[in-house]
Amino acid sequence: xxxxxxxxxxxxxxxxxxxxxxxxxxxxxxxxxxxxxxxxxxxxxxxxxxxxxxxxxxxxxxxxxxxxxxxxxxxxxxxxxxxxxxxxxxxxxxxxxxxxxxxxxxxxxxxxxxxxxxxxxxxxxxxxxxxxxxxxxxxxxxxxxxxxxxxxxxxxxxxxxxxxxxxxxxxxxxxxxxxxxxxxxxxxxxxxxxxxxxxxxxxxxxxxxxxxxxxxxxxxxxxxxxxxxxxxxxxxxxxxxxxxxxxxxxxxxxxxxxxxxxxxxxxxxxxxxxxxxxxxxxxxxxxxxxx
Amino acid sequence: xxxxxxxxxxxxxxxxxxxxxxxxxxxxxxxxxxxxxxxxxxxxxxxxxxxxxxxxxxxxxxxxxxxxxxxxxxxxxxxxxxxxxxxxxxxxxxxxxxxxxxxxxxxxxxxxxxxxxxxxxxxxxxxxxxxxxxxxxxxxxxxxxxxxxxxxxxxxxxxxxxxxxxxxxxxxxxxxxxxxxxxxxxxxxxxxxxxxxxxxxxxxxxxxxxxxxxxxxxxxxxxxxxxxxxxxxxxxxxxxxxxx
Numbered sequence: 001x002x003x004x005x006x007x008x009x010x011x012x013x014x015x016x017x018x019x020x021x022x023x024x025x026x027x028x029x030x031x032x033x034x035x036x037x038x039x040x041x042x043x044x045x046x047x048x049x050x051x052x053x054x055x056x057x058x059x060x061x062x063x064x065x066x067x068x069x070x071x072x073x074x075x076x077x078x079x080x081x082x083x084x085x086x087x088x089x090x091x092x093x094x095x096x097x098x099x100x101x102x103x104x105x106x107x108x109x110x111x112x113x114x115x116x117x118x119x120x121x122x123x124x125x126x127x128x129x130x131x132x133x134x135x136x137x138x139x140x141x142x143x144x145x146x147x148x149x150x151x152x153x154x155x156x157x158x159x160x161x162x163x164x165x166x167x168x169x170x171x172x173x174x175x176x177x178x179x180x181x182x183x184x185x186x187x188x189x190x191x192x193x194x195x196x197x198x199x200x201x202x203x204x205x206x207x208x209x210x211x212x213x214x215x216x217x218x219x220x221x222x223x224x225x226x227x228x229x230x231x232x233x234x235x236x237x238x239x240x241x242x243x244x245x246x247x248x249x250x251x252x253x254x255x256x257x258x259x260x261x262x263x264x265x266x267x268x269x270x271x272x273x274x275x276x277x278x279x280x281x282x283x284x285x286x287x288x289x290x291x
Numbered sequence: 292x293x294x295x296x297x298x299x300x301x302x303x304x305x306x307x308x309x310x311x312x313x314x315x316x317x318x319x320x321x322x323x324x325x326x327x328x329x330x331x332x333x334x335x336x337x338x339x340x341x342x343x344x345x346x347x348x349x350x351x352x353x354x355x356x357x358x359x360x361x362x363x364x365x366x367x368x369x370x371x372x373x374x375x376x377x378x379x380x381x382x383x384x385x386x387x388x389x390x391x392x393x394x395x396x397x398x399x400x401x402x403x404x405x406x407x408x409x410x411x412x413x414x415x416x417x418x419x420x421x422x423x424x425x426x427x428x429x430x431x432x433x434x435x436x437x438x439x440x441x442x443x444x445x446x447x448x449x450x451x452x453x454x455x456x457x458x459x460x461x462x463x464x465x466x467x468x469x470x471x472x473x474x475x476x477x478x479x480x481x482x483x484x485x486x487x488x489x490x491x492x493x494x495x496x497x498x499x500x501x502x503x504x505x506x507x508x509x510x511x512x513x514x515x516x517x518x519x520x521x522x523x524x525x526x527x528x529x530x531x532x533x534x535x
Contacts, residue, residue, distance in 0.1 A: 001413070058407020058427020065386035065404050069293045075410055076385035129379060129490055130416040187489040188416070190355075195484045195498050196309075196366055199359035208351035208370070211344045214421040218409065281487065282418035285353055285370060 001131065002221045003275035010053035011121055012267045015143055017045030018085060018114040019151025025092050025107025028155060035096035042154075043086065043093070050082050074123040081117030088113050118147040125274075132186035133179040133278045138171060142274075145171040146239075146267055153243065153260045161259070162247055169240035172270060176232055183279055183289070193284040204287035220283045224276020231273045239266025293384045295377065299396035302468035303434055304374050304495035305454065306477055310502045311461035314352055314367030318453035318462060322350040322371075322432075325452035329437045331402045335425035347423045349432045350453055362504050369462070371453075372419035372432035373486065373494035374398050380411035380420060380431075388429070396468070396495055397436055402428045416490040439464075467495050 021042040024030070030038050054060045067083075069076040088110035095102035122140030129135050145168035152161035191197020224231070243259035243266070250258055283289055326349060327333040336346035350371040357364050374391075378398050381389045388404035389411050391397070400411075407427040412420040420431045435451035438444060448455060454462040465474035474497075477483065483497035521529045 056408070058409075058422060058429075059405065062386065062404065062406045065388075066406060066408075067385075069385050069387050072293045072382040073385045073410075075383065075408065079385065124383075124410070127383065128414050130414060188487050192487050192489060194355055194366070194368055195486055195500065196355060196357050196368075199357050199501065200363070201358040203356050203358075204353070205356040205365050206354035208353040209348075213345055214347065214412070214424070215418045218412065218422070219418070280413070281416045281490070285418060 001275045001278045001280060002218045003224065003272045004056050006052045006055035007275070008268060008271045010049050011143070012049070012146070012264070012271050013045050013052065014049030014082070015118050015121065015147040016150030016154065016264075016267070017042055017047070017049055018082075018118055019147035019149075020154040021046060021085070021089055021151075022107075022111035022114040022147075023151045023155040023157070024096075025089055025110045026104065027157070029104060030096055031099055032097070035093070039089075039093040039096065043089075046082070046086065074120050074127055078117060078120035078124060081113060081120050085110055085113040085117050115144065115147070118143050129186075130281050131278050132182035132188075132281070135186070136175075136178055136182065138175040138178055142168075142171045142175050142270075146270075149240070149243075150260075150263060150267065153256060153263055156253075156256050158247055158255075161256075162244055165240045165244040165247075165263075169236060169244075172232075172236055172240065179278075183281075186281070188281040188284060190284050190287065190289070193281065207286065215282055216286070219280040220286055220288045221276060222288065224273055225279075228273065228277045231269055231276075235266050235270035235273060237266065238262045239270050242266075293381050293387055293389060295381055295391055296393035299376075299392070299468065300394050301466045302374075302376070302396040302495045303439070303465070304396070304467045304474075304497070305371075305434075305451070306463040306465070306467075306474045306483060306497045306499060307369055308461040308463070308481075308499040309366050309368060310499060311459045312352075312367040312369060313459055313461075314354055314365075315458065316352055317456050317458055318369055319348060319350050319352055321452040321456035323348055325435060325438070326430075326433070329435070330433045331400070331430070332423060332426040332428060334430060335423050337424050345424070347421045347430050349419075349421070349430060357501075359501075359504070364501060364504060366501055369453075370417065370419070371496075372398060372434075373417060373492070373496040374432075374434065376493035376495060377491060379414040379416075379490075379492060383410045383414045385410070395466075397434045398431070399433055399436065400429050400431055402426070405429050416487050416492065417494075434464075467497065 024038055024042055054063055066076055066079045070080050092102055092107050119140050122143035125134040126139040149164035149168045152164050190202045194202055196202045243263040246259040247255050323334055334347040338344050353368045355366045355368055357366055374396055378391055381391050386404045386406055388401045405428040409422050420429050423430050439449050450464045454464045463474050465472045467475055478497045481499040483499050485494045
């Protein structure tokens with residue numbers, strides 16, 4: 001699949017921002033201007049991420065229509081989740097800033113909505129059966145892992161962050177291990193795609209078109225798979241292992257700064273690979289499996 | 292609404308005969324031609340006469356080589372929307388632009404409501420949807436909904452452009468929910484099948500498999516002529532070399 005920068009920025013930043021907001025609402029109680037800047041930073045991350053998603057739309061001026069189909073569409077549910085979450089946090093953010101004294105318990109509603117939104121983001125991909133690598137519960141798990149780990153690093157919780165990074169590392173490896181056999185397990189082959197398997201082995205004789213098209217650009221992207229092993233090492237190292245080591249070895253605030261930068265780079269690498277190495281079954285019509 | 296209708300009154304669709312298709316691409320051209328002026332925005336091309344041409348098509352014809360017994364064959368394979376009963380492209384749509392009609396089962400895109408997110412194209416296993424690069428909306432086969440019910444057209448033209456134009460009669464149009472229809476009987480008689488049934492989409496369109504070809508000894512009328520006997524010096528050399 002095509003690793004579009006707008007979608008990578010959207011999923012990485014909105015996940016991290018929502019994770020951070022959830023912790024601000026439940027585990028922290030900043031007050032005054034400190035509260036203002038922390039909440040503003042969390043809102044900015046989540047909002048920039050969500051805005052980025054609009055950049056890959058062909059007709060973003062109609063984006064409000066995306067709120068209408070929550071009954072069936074995970075993308076629509078994600079849109080609702082994002083807006084409701086940001087609204088649900090607003091009273092608490094104002095209360096922290098202006099000292100209105102709203103009880104902390106109020107934050108759990110927003111935190112629940114934030115996690116549900118990240119889950120919905122993961123489900124946008126996990127629901128797609130035509131991309132076997134994505135059609136699995138490890139995808140929402142991975143997205144939740146990144147949101148919680150990134151949120152803990154931003155919030156400055158050393159031990160929860162360490163625990164989250166360990167879980168995240170495990171989720172990444174699990175996602176790759178299960179994903180590697182997913183295409184074969186899905187059972188789609190050139191034989192089933194063309195139905196010509198019964199007469200005999202099928203190969204491409206001539207492509208349907210000699211130039212590129214939307215399908216080849218969007219769904220039959222092969223660059224990522226060539227360097228998949230290296231990118232996995234980079235994603236795992238930067239995303240989980242090195243930030244965890246930084247938290248254990250470095251002192252004080254410096255540890256979180258270093259860990260956060262490494263983690264963000266790792267998250268971007270992981271997300272790029274998440275799209276780039278996912279194979280769509282339509283590639284079978286082009287003989288493009290396993291390129 | 293992007294909920295699928297539980298049951299449609301009709302299941303209009305195509306039956307494509309892989310035995311008859313000669314891969315002439317006439318259906319591709321007719322489809323592009325009709326849909327440049329019919330339902331929704333025209334199918335655009337980018338850089339059509341340049342070094343890297345690209346464009347939106349709703350129907351594409353592939354060619355496969357099949358190592359069939361007793362003789363290998365080339366199979367031309369038109370690929371377009373299958374108007375699935377369980378269309379995954381419809382349920383993922385966040386805006387309601389994609390829908391399946393309850394009356395005839397045609398899967399359509401309301402371009403006025405399409406935001407061009409491309410999720411439906413990702414959800415389709417068959418590559419039936421292409422995002423138009425000019426208009427930024429999703430294009431797909433409409434089963435020529437603006438022809439098949441069009442009373443301004445002569446009766447014989449009220450079928451999809453690809454079917455109307457096919458010079459070999461490899462494409463058939465009709466109601467696949469009606470077991471007595473010509474297309475349903477064709478499917479029953481020829482063993483019509485679904486593409487990628489494991490994807491759980493329950494396609495309406497069916498493909499008819501290529502018929503078995505003649506055996507090679509019947510097919511090759513030239514075989515006796517190919518058994519060339521060398522004479523003269525070449526014949527002598529042939530005999531000598533054969534003995535060594």
